[in-house]
Amino acid sequence: xxxxxxxxxxxxxxxxxxxxxxxxxxxxxxxxxxxxxxxxxxxxxxxxxxxxxxxxxxxxxxxxxxxxxxxxxxxxxxxxxxxxxxxxxxxxxxxxxxxxxxxxxxxxxxxxxxxxxxxxxxxxxxxxxxxxxxxxxxxxxxxxxxxxxxxxxxxxxxxxxxxxxxxxxxxxxxxxxxxxxxxxxxxxxxxxxxxxxxxxxxxxxxxxxxxxxxxxxxxxxxxxxxxxxxxxxxxxxxxxxxx
Amino acid sequence: xxxxxxxxxxxxxxxxxxxxxxxxxxxxxxxxxxxxxxxxxxxxxxxxxxxxxxxxxxxxxxxxxxxxxxxxxxxxxxxxxxxxxxxxxxxxxxxxxxxxxxxxxxxxxxxxxxxxxxxxxxxxxxxxxxxxxxxxxxxxxxxxxxxxxxxxxxx
Numbered sequence: 001x002x003x004x005x006x007x008x009x010x011x012x013x014x015x016x017x018x019x020x021x022x023x024x025x026x027x028x029x030x031x032x033x034x035x036x037x038x039x040x041x042x043x044x045x046x047x048x049x050x051x052x053x054x055x056x057x058x059x060x061x062x063x064x065x066x067x068x069x070x071x072x073x074x075x076x077x078x079x080x081x082x083x084x085x086x087x088x089x090x091x092x093x094x095x096x097x098x099x100x101x102x103x104x105x106x107x108x109x110x111x112x113x114x115x116x117x118x119x120x121x122x123x124x125x126x127x128x129x130x131x132x133x134x135x136x137x138x139x140x141x142x143x144x145x146x147x148x149x150x151x152x153x154x155x156x157x158x159x160x161x162x163x164x165x166x167x168x169x170x171x172x173x174x175x176x177x178x179x180x181x182x183x184x185x186x187x188x189x190x191x192x193x194x195x196x197x198x199x200x201x202x203x204x205x206x207x208x209x210x211x212x213x214x215x216x217x218x219x220x221x222x223x224x225x226x227x228x229x230x231x232x233x234x235x236x237x238x239x240x241x242x243x
Numbered sequence: 244x245x246x247x248x249x250x251x252x253x254x255x256x257x258x259x260x261x262x263x264x265x266x267x268x269x270x271x272x273x274x275x276x277x278x279x280x281x282x283x284x285x286x287x288x289x290x291x292x293x294x295x296x297x298x299x300x301x302x303x304x305x306x307x308x309x310x311x312x313x314x315x316x317x318x319x320x321x322x323x324x325x326x327x328x329x330x331x332x333x334x335x336x337x338x339x340x341x342x343x344x345x346x347x348x349x350x351x352x353x354x355x356x357x358x359x360x361x362x363x364x365x366x367x368x369x370x371x372x373x374x375x376x377x378x379x380x381x382x383x384x385x386x387x388x389x390x391x392x393x394x395x396x397x398x
Contacts, residue, residue, distance in 0.1 A: 033294075035290075047365055048365065049365075050357055050364050050365065050368055051361075051363060051364065052356050052357045053356070054329055054356070054357075058300065058328075058333070061299055061300075061332070061333045062298070062299045062300055062333065063296075076363055078363075098356055098359075099361065099363065100361075101359055101360060101361035101362070101363075102361050102362040102363040103362055104362045105362060109362060109363035109364075110363070111363065131279075131284045131285040131286070132285070133285075134282075134283055134284070134285040134289075135283075136282070136290050137282050142289065142290065142293050143289075143293075144285060144286050144289035144292075146286075146289070146292075147285070147286060147289070176293055179290075179293045179294055179296075180293060180294050180295065180296035180297070180298060181298055181300075181302075183294045184298070186298065186300075186302040187302070189299070189300045189333075192300045192302060192303070192326055192328055192329070193300065193326070193328060193329045194326075194329065195325045195326075195329045195330075195357055196325075196368075197324055
């Protein structure tokens with residue numbers, strides 16, 4: 001091949017562009033979605049939760065969660081006489097059908113919706129022996145069910161009890177933060193179905209997301225902060241008795 | 244050549260080692276998926292597979308593109324911020340193909356799943372005692388899309 005210096009210099013930028021395309025790798029499932037531009041979490045506004053169980057039902061419908069297993073569930077706390085160390089906690093069928101009415105009583109009641117905290121330093125992904133569970137580049141803890149062998153190390157490792165072994169697939173299953181929805185620009189099924197806005201999907205990398213203003217101006221806590229899991233489920237007005 | 248005189252067995256051993264390594268790398272290359280290690284110690288395509296699952300809830304925007312009449316009804320009422328599918332259930336199939344009819348809701352059951360009175364609920368939230376309607380469905384008096392009677396919600 002006979003390449004003059006002039007032609008070589010002309011071709012150089014084109015070659016650079018082509019090499020960039022090679023480095024970029026294969027395109028993703030949702031063409032307009034870039035993993036590097038998101039960092040997902042959730043805001044849970046406890047004073048707004050009415051314990052209707054809509055989120056639990058929505059999650060089961062959206063993700064084909066088997067009966068008796070939960071990717072998200074709601075707990076009702078009853079703290080009497082300021083006894084923070086010994087609250088009465090109930091969650092009948094994960095709160096799926098709501099809660100039977102509570103009688104006016106001494107002490108306080110409140111609902112705590114729970115789900116995978118999408119930890120940035122998650123204990124569950126660290127113990128997987130086969131690389132079947134991982135934190136995606138946009139901050140969602142996912143499971144590769146074709147790799148999982150069902151050893152349940154991660155089920156034991158999760159301090160929040162958010163994982164289970166699927167009864168028929170025999171592999172681990174958990175909240176994906178509705179990854180198939182958020183990558184399409186939709187919100188999660190639980191947020192979509194929540195009638196009071198007690199749950200809000202939050203994109204911590206999006207400067208326009210209302211989460212930033214909320215975190216600046218409200219008293220927000222994560223569950224089990226002493227575990228240093230980097231949890232990204234932020235609870236507003238969380239009571240000290242919540243475990 | 245003095246020191247290599249009797250070294251033939253060493254070369255044979257080295258050759259065996261090289262063949263063994265190449266076989267291992269070949270088998271490994273065949274069995275480890277292409278996308279493994281793309282983002283970390285896992286199969287990169289697993290992310291794409293999770294993202295490709297079908298949706299069941301269409302999302303409020305999809306509802307509002309067609310049902311503008313309901314949007315107008317809702318916008319000044321107490322249910323303005325309640326998403327359609329919070330009550331109507333997952334309707335992605337209906338959004339894809341409007342000939343798929345959503346099931347009719349029974350307000351005598353549905354409304355109570357949120358509004359049954361309970362001391363556990365936040366104090367500001369609208370709650371009704373069991374005998375509030377003496378068994379009549381809520382929509383006898385309340386328009387579900389804008390439920391306050393004073394606001395013209397009554398039928």
